[in-house]
Amino acid sequence: MEQPNLEYINQLARGDESIKNELIDVIKTEFPEEKKDYYNSLESKEYKRIEENVHKLKHKISILGLEKSYEIANEFEHNLRELSLDRKEDFDEILIAISDYIEII
Amino acid sequence: MNCIIIDDEKMARVILKTLCNEIDSLNLLEEFSNAIDAIKYLNENKVDLIFLDIHMPNFSGLDFIRSLKNPPKIILTTSDPKFAIEAFEYDFIVDYLLKPLALPRFKKAIDKAEAKELKAASSTINNNFSKNEVDNDFYVNIDRRLIKIDLPSIYLIEAKGDYIKIKTDHKDYTVHSTLKKIEGKLPGSLFLKIHRSYIINIKKIIDIEDNSVLIMKDVIPVSRSKRPELMKRLDLL
Numbered sequence: 002m003e004q005p006n007l008e009y010i011n012q013l014a015r016g017d018e019s020i021k022n023e024l025i026d027v028i029k030t031e032f033p034e035e036k037k038d039y040y041n042s043l044e045s046k047e048y049k050r051i052e053e054n055v056h057k058l059k060h061k062i063s064i065l066g067l068e069k070s071y072e073i074a075n076e077f078e079h080n081l082r083e084l085s086l087d088r089k090e091d092f093d094e095i096l097i098a099i100s101d102y103i104e105i106i
Numbered sequence: 107m108n109c110i111i112i113d114d115e116k117m118a119r120v121i122l123k124t125l126c127n128e129i130d131s132l133n134l135l136e137e138f139s140n141a142i143d144a145i146k147y148l149n150e151n152k153v154d155l156i157f158l159d160i161h162m163p164n165f166s167g168l169d170f171i172r173s174l175k176n177p178p179k180i181i182l183t184t185s186d187p188k189f190a191i192e193a194f195e196y197d198f199i200v201d202y203l204l205k206p207l208a209l210p211r212f213k214k215a216i217d218k219a220e221a222k223e224l225k226a227a228s229s230t231i232n233n234n235f236s237k238n239e240v241d242n243d244f245y246v247n248i249d250r251r252l253i254k255i256d257l258p259s260i261y262l263i264e265a266k267g268d269y270i271k272i273k274t275d276h277k278d279y280t281v282h283s284t285l286k287k288i289e290g291k292l293p294g295s296l297f298l299k300i301h302r303s304y305i306i307n308i309k310k311i312i313d314i315e316d317n318s319v320l321i322m323k324d325v326i327p328v329s330r331s332k333r334p335e336l337m338k339r340l341d342l343l
Binding site: 027031059064 | 115120206208
């Protein structure tokens with residue numbers, strides 16, 4: 002599986018450590034909240050809410066340079082609109098990989 | 107250009123803020139996590155450009171667009187281009203940016219917004235000077251008297267606490283008002299806010315040096331963020 006990276010964040014920060022740190026801080030705060038919202042919405046089986054949460058998480062996936070995972074998230078989001086949970090397991094794996102990564106950055 | 111950001115995701119707002127800071131002509135006024143708060147803000151404040159996320163829960167970017175009476179220019183931000191298609195029915199939509207946003211594409215979108223602004227300013231010039239003389243003046247209330255002021259004769263408007271000082275070729279007037287209020291009544295083709303305390307008539311500028319302009323006998327500071335817009339508006343050889 003592809004690994005999350007800070008390439009995009011480094012490009013955006015252009016060597017400014019304070020910007021880089023701010024962006025990383027936001028990911029570290031916002032990602033766990035969004036992940037929690039996603040699992041809560043899964044429990045309540047509210048497809049619209051699940052889709053909204055996947056959409057938000059999708060942005061974090063792209064920021065961390067996970068191009069293939071982004072496509073998986075897109076497919077999952079589309080499936081949710083059809084009230085299908087197909088690709089949920091793949092999406093959950095991406096979330097685990099990101100959770101592990103943000104622990105070490 | 108004065109701009110605001112509307113996006114429910116903090117990460118997206120921080121990225122946009124970082125990109126706005128890279129562009130001198132952009133002055134970020136405020137950021138909002140929901141469209142309802144932004145509507146309230148727009149009722150009270152003049153904004154030239156909005157960065158708008160389309161996909162937001164409860165009240166989406168499209169709902170927001172439909173609710174606007176006098177929309178400023180809008181640049182859409184989205185992870186999904188198909189959400190932007192409907193919005194392109196509106197001529198005030200300048201561009202759309204796909205997330206994650208990057209500086210080169212962001213700069214292109216700002217160029218488009220600035221080109222649109224200049225086009226609107228030149229059409230205002232034509233309207234103001236050929237169509238209607240009534241558009242060339244307004245009335246101010248001073249000591250219960252309504253006094254007519256000829257717009258082209260104004261060379262400087264200065265904020266003074268709760269008052270503004272309007273300086274014309276012939277006379278100065280002190281009026282109980284704010285720069286923000288009077289700015290909305292002035293033709294953008296002739297007047298430019300070059301500092302938080304000063305609006306000038308760009309046709310009356312005598313010279314410009316570093317970060318100040320000489321206008322009649324007054325030397326007025328120019329904010330760093332306003333200087334590129336001022337330079338664009340001058341007829342340089």
